[in-house]
Amino acid sequence: xxxxxxxxxxxxxxxxxxxxxxxxxxxxxxxxxxxxxxxxxxxxxxxxxxxxxxxxxxxxxxxxxxxxxxxxxxxxxxxxxxxxxxxxxxxxxxxxxxxxxxxxxxxxxxxxxxxxxxxxxxxxxxxxxxxxxxxxxxxxxxxxxxxxxxxxxxxxxxxxxxxxxxxxxxxxxxxxxxxxxxxxxxxxxxxxxxxxxxxxxxxxxxxxxxxxxxxxxxxxxxxxxxxxxxxxxxxxxxxxxxxxxxxxxxxxxxxxxxxxxxxxxxxxxxxxxxxxxxxxxxxxxxxxxxxxxxxxxxxxxxxxxxxxxxxxxxxxxxxxxxxxxxxxxxxxxxxxxxxxxxxxxxxxxxxxxxxxxxxxxxxxxxxxxxxxxxxxxxxxxxxxxxxxxxxxxxxxxxxxxxxxxxxxxxxxxxxxxxxxxxxxxxxxxxxxxxxxx
Ligand SMILES: *Cc1c(COP(=O)(O)O)cnc(C)c1O
Numbered sequence: 001x002x003x004x005x006x007x008x009x010x011x012x013x014x015x016x017x018x019x020x021x022x023x024x025x026x027x028x029x030x031x032x033x034x035x036x037x038x039x040x041x042x043x044x045x046x047x048x049x050x051x052x053x054x055x056x057x058x059x060x061x062x063x064x065x066x067x068x069x070x071x072x073x074x075x076x077x078x079x080x081x082x083x084x085x086x087x088x089x090x091x092x093x094x095x096x097x098x099x100x101x102x103x104x105x106x107x108x109x110x111x112x113x114x115x116x117x118x119x120x121x122x123x124x125x126x127x128x129x130x131x132x133x134x135x136x137x138x139x140x141x142x143x144x145x146x147x148x149x150x151x152x153x154x155x156x157x158x159x160x161x162x163x164x165x166x167x168x169x170x171x172x173x174x175x176x177x178x179x180x181x182x183x184x185x186x187x188x189x190x191x192x193x194x195x196x197x198x199x200x201x202x203x204x205x206x207x208x209x210x211x212x213x214x215x216x217x218x219x220x221x222x223x224x225x226x227x228x229x230x231x232x233x234x235x236x237x238x239x240x241x242x243x244x245x246x247x248x249x250x251x252x253x254x255x256x257x258x259x260x261x262x263x264x265x266x267x268x269x270x271x272x273x274x275x276x277x278x279x280x281x282x283x284x285x286x287x288x289x290x291x292x293x294x295x296x297x298x299x300x301x302x303x304x305x306x307x308x309x310x311x312x313x314x315x316x317x318x319x320x321x322x323x324x325x326x327x328x329x330x331x332x333x334x335x336x337x338x339x340x341x342x343x344x345x346x347x348x349x350x351x352x353x354x355x356x357x358x359x360x361x362x363x364x365x366x367x368x369x370x371x372x373x374x375x376x377x378x379x380x381x382x383x384x385x386x387x388x389x390x391x392x393x394x395x396x397x398x399x400x401x402x403x404x405x406x407x408x409x410x411x412x413x414x415x416x417x418x419x420x421x422x423x424x425x426x427x428x429x430x431x432x433x434x435x436x437x
Pocket of ligand 1: 039106132205233243
């Protein structure tokens with residue numbers, strides 16, 4: 001009996017250590033790599049500390065000042081600040097910081113604004129739409145009739161003239177803008193009058209571009225006529241994983257109910273604290289961060305184009321966002337190239353392009369430069385990275401050397417920028433938190 005208990009304990013210790021080792025290895029990989037996945041970012045140190053705080057253990061169902069549980073005095077203060085900062089940053093009439101993911105926010109917004117058998121219009125997945133906009137996800141769960149936006153492949157955007165005709169013909173009750181392969185602003189203002197004519201609401205899914213919107217770049221969906229913005233908070237917006245909904249005052253009740261109690265019971269309070277801090281960071285540094293992000297994307301695209309990569313949309317400057325898209329069919333397709341780059345510690349994803357016939361064999365790759373921008377990289381690093389990418393994709397035997405150069409480059413970029421580096425303030429926070437950890 002005694003012996004058995006001891007063996008269990010030893011095993012448990014080993015198991016726990018093996019998990020911690022894997023996390024350590026993961027950290028080592030990511031501090032020595034060039035993460036270029038367009039949907040990711042990193043949080044500042046204070047946000048990381050908040051994510052480990054006691055808030056992660058608590059419940060606070062309900063609203064600020066009106067909770068179902070006691071003990072929420074400071075949680076109220078934190079959530080109130082997050083909402084206030086978001087209203088200020090995005091000039092939004094109403095804000096909800098509770099959805100725990102972008103898809104969660106989309107479920108809440110689409111259920112709030114549609115009834116079963118309604119029609120909605122969104123981008124198809126090969127044209128850049130997110131899976132949650134597709135027949136495999138929310139539209140099917142809500143039993144909606146799904147129409148897709150007409151798409152201009154050459155322009156890599158919604159075909160505005162055809163879209164207006166389709167809206168008048170199909171009379172959808174909801175238009176869902178925004179997408180995941182998102183190079184150029186969507187025609188929201190152009191759609192507004194047609195939407196009014198047929199009584200459609202406009203939802204703008206800003207998951208990829210919220211950090212650019214925060215810095216007054218890309219587009220301003222609320223001013224252009226969107227009724228609602230749904231968004232993840234961890235892509236170009238460099239906050240904790242989670243989501244936010246911004247909307248007009250007149251539909252706030254519907255949105256509120258669809259979030260709580262509709263699709264979230266307890267929201268993630270440590271993420272709300274991290275979001276509040278990231279919103280403050282973006283109020284201060286958002287403009288500089290967004291401008292450099294877009295510059296970096298354009299420089300990387302230009303350099304890769306000049307050495308012969310088929311970067312999409314050269315005729316319109318490649319991109320207006322953090323992303324660039326490349327057709328890599330001549331190098332064996334998206335999967336082969338993404339794997340090759342991974343061997344050099346350059347981390348990207350294969351991506352479907354509108355021209356793809358087989359959804360299981362994407363011919364494209366997608367880069368996002370927001371995370372490298374967040375750690376301080378600028379134009380000259382983008383030039384260097386373009387050359388590393390070129391060598392890693394084309395080289396036969398050289399990949400290990402490229403990997404060493406990637407590690408060398410990363411040595412100079414280990415700190416998060418565009419956040420307060422008032423280290424003393426954080427020391428204080430760290431000390432206070434460590435009393436409880
Ligand atoms: C990433 C993404 C989402 C999903 O966000 P999660 O936080 O992963 O649930 C939703 N919509 C679009 C357009 C996205 O790119």
